[in-house]
Amino acid sequence: MDISKIKAVVFDCDGVLFDTALANRKFYDEVLATFDKPRLTDAQFVNVHMMTVTVAIEYLFPEIEETKEVFACLKQIGYAKFIPYMKMEEGLVRLLNILKEKGFIRGIATNRTNTMEQVLRDNDLESYFEMVVTSSDVANPKPDPEQLLKIMEAYHLYPQEVIFIGDSEYDQRAARSAGTWFVAFKQPKLEADIHVDAMADILGILQINE
Numbered sequence: 001m002d003i004s005k006i007k008a009v010v011f012d013c014d015g016v017l018f019d020t021a022l023a024n025r026k027f028y029d030e031v032l033a034t035f036d037k038p039r040l041t042d043a044q045f046v047n048v049h050m051m052t053v054t055v056a057i058e059y060l061f062p063e064i065e066e067t068k069e070v071f072a073c074l075k076q077i078g079y080a081k082f083i084p085y086m087k088m089e090e091g092l093v094r095l096l097n098i099l100k101e102k103g104f105i106r107g108i109a110t111n112r113t114n115t116m117e118q119v120l121r122d123n124d125l126e127s128y129f130e131m132v133v134t135s136s137d138v139a140n141p142k143p144d145p146e147q148l149l150k151i152m153e154a155y156h157l158y159p160q161e162v163i164f165i166g167d168s169e170y171d172q173r174a175a176r177s178a179g180t181w182f183v184a185f186k187q188p189k190l191e192a193d194i195h196v197d198a199m200a201d202i203l204g205i206l207q208i209n210e
Contacts (some may be wrong), residue, residue, distance in 0.1 A: 007161040010103035015167035023085035050170040091199035108132040109147035142170040145178035
C-alpha cells in the first residue's frame with residue numbers, strides 16, 4: 001500500500017463507526033416477537049448484520065411469500081428508539097477531525113437505508129463526512145462494489161487512492177471488487193490488507209503523528 005496516494009477514507013457504519021450489536025438485536029427481536037418467532041440466534045445476527053433490511057426480512061421470514069405485513073410492522077416499530085443503544089466507537093470524532101485537517105475525503109458506505117441520516121443527526125456527525133452512500137442510493141448494495149464506485153466517481157478517485165474500513169465479508173468483497181484497499185476493523189480472521197482494533201490505528205496506517 002502506497003500511503004502517499006491515499007486520498008479518501010471510507011467507513012462502514014455498523015460495527016465500525018458504531019457498535020450496533022445491541023441496537024440491531026433489540027430491533028429485530030421486537031419484529032420477530034410481533035410474529036411470535038424466537039429471538040435472533042447468534043448465527044442469524046451475524047447474517048442480518050451484513051444485510052440490507054429487505055434481505056434480512058426475507059432471510060428471517062422464509063415461510064412468508066408476501067412480506068408486506070412484516071414491513072408494515074417495521075415501519076410501525078421504527079428504528080429511532082433503538083439509536084440510543086448504538087455506541088459510537090471511541091476516538092471516532094478525533095480521527096474524523098484529523099482526517100479533515102489533513103485533507104482526506106471522508107465517506108460512508110453502508111447497507112443501512114433510511115436510518116443513516118437520523119443516526120448521524122442524533123450523534124452530531126452530519127458535518128463529518130463529505131459523502132454518505134446507503135443501500136437506498138444504489139441499485140446493488142454490498143457486497144456489490146457500487147457504493148464505493150459511486151464515491152470514487154464523485155471525487156474522481158482511483159481505487160488505490162481509497163481505503164475502505166469494514167468488519168464483514170460483505171465489506172471485504174465490496175472492496176476487492178472495487179479494487180480499493182481493505183482495512184478489517186476488529187475482525188482478525190477477515191482477509192484484509194491491514195487489520196486494526198481501534199480508530200487510532202487508522203492514523204498509524206496513514207502515518208499521521210498526532
